Amino acid sequence: MSASVIPYGRQNISQADIQAVVDVLNSDWLTQGPAVEHFEKIVSGYCGAAHAVAVNSATSALHIACLAARLGPGDIFWTSPNTFVASANCGLYCGATVDFVDIDPRTYNLSVERLEEKLERAEREGKLPKVVIPVHFAGQSCDMVAIARLAERYRFTVIEDASHAIGGRYQGEPVGNCRYSAMTVFSFHPVKIITTGEGGMVLTNSPELHERLVRLRSHGITRDPTLMAGDPHGPWYYEQIELGFNYRMTDIQAALGASQMTRLEEFVGRRNHLAERYDDGLRDLPLTLPCREANSWSAFHLYVIRLHLDRIRKSRREVFEALRERGFLVNLHYIPVHTQPYYRALGFKEGDFPKAEAYHREAMTLPLYFGLSESDQDRVITALREIL
Ligand SMILES: *Cc1c(COP(=O)(O)O)cnc(C)c1O
Numbered sequence: 001m002s003a004s005v006i007p008y009g010r011q012n013i014s015q016a017d018i019q020a021v022v023d024v025l026n027s028d029w030l031t032q033g034p035a036v037e038h039f040e041k042i043v044s045g046y047c048g049a050a051h052a053v054a055v056n057s058a059t060s061a062l063h064i065a066c067l068a069a070r071l072g073p074g075d076i077f078w079t080s081p082n083t084f085v086a087s088a089n090c091g092l093y094c095g096a097t098v099d100f101v102d103i104d105p106r107t108y109n110l111s112v113e114r115l116e117e118k119l120e121r122a123e124r125e126g127k128l129p130k131v132v133i134p135v136h137f138a139g140q141s142c143d144m145v146a147i148a149r150l151a152e153r154y155r156f157t158v159i160e161d162a163s164h165a166i167g168g169r170y171q172g173e174p175v176g177n178c179r180y181s182a183m184t185v186f187s188f189h190p191v192k193i194i195t196t197g198e199g200g201m202v203l204t205n206s207p208e209l210h211e212r213l214v215r216l217r218s219h220g221i222t223r224d225p226t227l228m229a230g231d232p233h234g235p236w237y238y239e240q241i242e243l244g245f246n247y248r249m250t251d252i253q254a255a256l257g258a259s260q261m262t263r264l265e266e267f268v269g270r271r272n273h274l275a276e277r278y279d280d281g282l283r284d285l286p287l288t289l290p291c292r293e294a295n296s297w298s299a300f301h302l303y304v305i306r307l308h309l310d311r312i313r314k315s316r317r318e319v320f321e322a323l324r325e326r327g328f329l330v331n332l333h334y335i336p337v338h339t340q341p342y343y344r345a346l347g348f349k350e351g352d353f354p355k356a357e358a359y360h361r362e363a364m365t366l367p368l369y370f371g372l373s374e375s376d377q378d379r380v381i382t383a384l385r386e387i388l
Contacts, residue, residue, distance in 0.1 A: 006380065008331040009191035009301070012267070012370040013256075020259035024251045032218075035251035039258040040201070043166075046261065047176030049184070049203035051210035054254060055217055058163045058187030058200030060247035062090035062133070064216040065183045065202050068209045069157040071096045071131045078118070079133040079161070080110040081336040081356040087135050087161045088337050098346070099129070100338050102353040106291050108137045108304070111355070112146040119154045128154055135161040138290065138333075139193070139271075139299030141170035144180035163187035164301035166194060167268035171295050178205045183213075188253075191369075193267055193299050194260035196253035220244030267370050271300035274368055274377060278303055281381035285388050286311035288362075302333055306362040312388055320364060322387045328380050331365040 024035055036054050044052035055061045071077055073095035079087045081100040088098050101118055104111040115132070122128045132151065134142040144160070151158050158181035162168075166186045168175040176184045186192075188199035202213050215222055220242040225232050228239045260267075275298075279289050288306035292298065307316055314322075323330045336356040338348035350357065367380055 005327045005329060006367045006372070006376055007329045007369070008365050008367050009369045010371065011190040011195045012263075014259070014263070016262075017256055017259040020255040021252055024255040027251070029251045031250050032248040032254075033251045035254040035258065036249050039196075039249075039254035039261075042258050042261050043176070043186070043201055044203060046264070047174045047178075047184075047203055049176055049178050050205040051203065051207070051213075053202045053204075053210065053213040053217060054249040054257075055200050055202070055247040056249055056253075057198050057247075058161075058185050058189070059086040059090065060217075060245070061185040061187075061200035061202045062086060062159070062161065063093050064213050064245070064247060065159045065185055066090050066094045066096070066131060067216055068202075068212040069131050069159065069182060071157075075130040076122075076127060077131040077133065078115075078129045079337075080135045080137070081338050081353045082108055082110075082137060082334050082359065083135040083161065083337060084163070084334060085337055085340060086163075087133055088343070091131065091133070096130070098343075100348075100353055100356075101132075102355045103137075103359060105355050105359065107140060107142075107293065108359055109140065109142045110134050112143050112150075115147070116150060119150060123154065129156050131157045131159060133159045133161050135163070136165035136168065136175060138302040138304055139164040139168050140290075140293060141165060141168060141175055141296050141298075144170055148180035157182045160184040163189075163192060163200075165299045166192070167264045168299035169297035175299070176203050178203055182206065183209060188257055188260075191301075193271075193301060194257065194264055196249065196257040196260075199249050199253050199257060215242065216244040217247045218244060219246065268297075268299050270370050271368060272298070274372060274374075275300045275303050277374065277377060278366060278368075278381065281378070282384065285385065287388075300368060303366045303368040304333060305364055305366060306359065307364065307388075309362060314387070316362060316364065319384075319387055323380075323383060326383050328367060328383060330367070332360070332363060333365050334360065336360055 040052040075096040077091040165175040188196040286308035
């Protein structure tokens with residue numbers, strides 16, 4: 001990466017991280033082995049969840065979480081339109097039908113009021129969702145107490161897409177403890193909070209879900225005699241009892257992840273520090289800055305601003321391009337999923353989720369990552385002040 005170009009996000013790899021990977025390369029195991037188990041214990045221990053299942057991406061994690069929740073053809077699932085496409089694709093892989101819940105224009109997370117209204121309507125129409133996937137946008141938790149209350153009333157399973165939120169807290173407790181959900185998913189893609197190159201994880205407190213997730217990760221195969229149709233023929237014996245996948249994480253990736261976990265709080269602390277510096281530097285401009293919920297400590301995966309286009313004599317595109325020309329690789333999170341051509345072909349259209357669409361017309365993601373220096377951040381702030 002050339003020194004003059006500032007991306008919106010990037011990983012930070014230490015000498016210790018490199019050494020951890022080299023140690024695995026010199027060991028007997030490369031694929032899923034002791035390092036994966038160790039990484040799972042570190043993350044589940046950190047979050048306070050009973051079980052963790054590491055896989056090769058958060059997309060795979062979401063897929064097997066949906067399958068473990070027995071989402072299938074004829075079932076309905078809901079998620080936020082303001083997310084990466086994987087939060088919705090995962091349920092489609094299972095043959096289920098997707099719908100969305102519009103966002104809260106303050107937090108950009110799925111709106112609990114819209115969710116409640118939509119559930120009342122769905123109950124009357126006999127179209128209740130089996131699974132709801134709230135996404136902790138930018139690293140700030142959704143209102144999980146309210147969502148869990150609705151989950152109990154309307155009998156749906158909650159899968160938290162916490163791809164942005166490892167290291168974040170909700171009501172003082174770590175995101176990922178699954179206190180208000182059946183399962184929580186993390187992503188370890190390099191732009192996220194910690195990385196394994198590619199990787200993801202499902203956390204749960206349920207032994208049954210854990211057992212099913214482990215099986216789905218590796219071909220639907222079991223070595224547990226109590227689950228087998230026949231008697232074990234010998235120590236070599238295994239049975240495939242359902243259709244699973246090869247979604248395993250390698251020990252190489254897990255060693256990197258475990259090493260990165262030692263700096264998780266440092267990563268999230270730095271991100272919060274830089275977010276506060278953006279707040280201070282941008283407060284007087286015609287922008288909406290990220291809201292902080294009182295009960296939440298955001299992992300700050302993203303620092304998103306909204307342009308008050310009625311008070312700026314430039315279009316969002318002009319602001320975006322002016323920053324990119326100066327080497328600041330601002331980005332946009334997210335194009336509402338329902339407006340993607342694939343989702344339009346399923347019947348969704350512009351206007352279906354107006355709050356997510358209005359947000360998307362004004363949103364811009366500024367560079368934010370552990371290694372962003374304060375002087376580079378000041379250059380972003382100065383450029384934005386000049387452009388606006
Ligand atoms: C990054 C991301 C994913 C997918 O993560 P991968 O590990 O790249 O598969 C899913 N959901 C959200 C909200 C994400 O940001």
